[in-house]
Amino acid sequence: MPTPIAIRPATAADIPTIATLADIIWRQHYPAIISMAQIDYMLAQRYNLAALQHQISGPDQWLDLALAGDQVVGFAQYYYNAPGEMKLDKLYLLPDLHGQGLGSQLLQHVVAQAQARQCTTLILAVNKHNAKAIAAYTRNGFTVRDSVTVDIGHGYLMDDFVMVKNIG
Structure with missing residues (x-):
């Protein structure tokens, strides 16, 4: 049985920690999937103070x-x-902790939050080449609903599967 994690809402005081964590995780996980230039661009776009x-x-x-x-x-x-x-727009866990069930715990937390808000469907987008994440989402009951390519600017594309889980 995996060690339980505590989950709490982020506050403004947590923003530097979130940005640092994203930087660590992205630079360890994504170089085999997207270029370092795209990683830099997406981190700057999605993990700046205002975002x-x-x-x-x-x-x-x-x-x-x-x-x-x-x-x-x-x-x-x-x-x-x-x-x-x-x-679910983002779900990230330090790579050293993958395979211990912690990501599934965090995902189940999101499912519970969605259900508490009367949602019957949870969707997410995952890079088509992110086999590890696709396998984890599949293990947690998600299926591929669509295939999309989104221009995010500066010549970069997100080539994703949209995955869905019925939580109703």
Whole structure:
């Protein structure tokens, strides 16, 4: 049985920790999937002070931290996507902790939060070449609903599967 993690909402004081954690995780996990230039671009775009402040305080969206003891080891960010549908936008865990069930615990927390808000569907987008994450989401009951390519600027594309789980 995996060691339980504590999960709590992020606050403005946590923003530097979230940005640092994202930087560590992305630079360890994504070089085999996307270029370092795209990693730099996406980190700057999605983990700057204003973006993170909006993600923790914007309407109908949440960012929660996963803690092992007093150390922040991961986070999940999610928001209302459509009536009855929550989108998991970010779920990250330090790579050294993969395979211990901690990511599944964080994912189950998001499912519970979505259900508490009367959502019956949870969706997410995952890079088509991120086999490790796709396998983890599949183990947790997600299936591929769509294939999308999104231009995110500066010549970069996100080539993703949209995965879905019925949580109703």
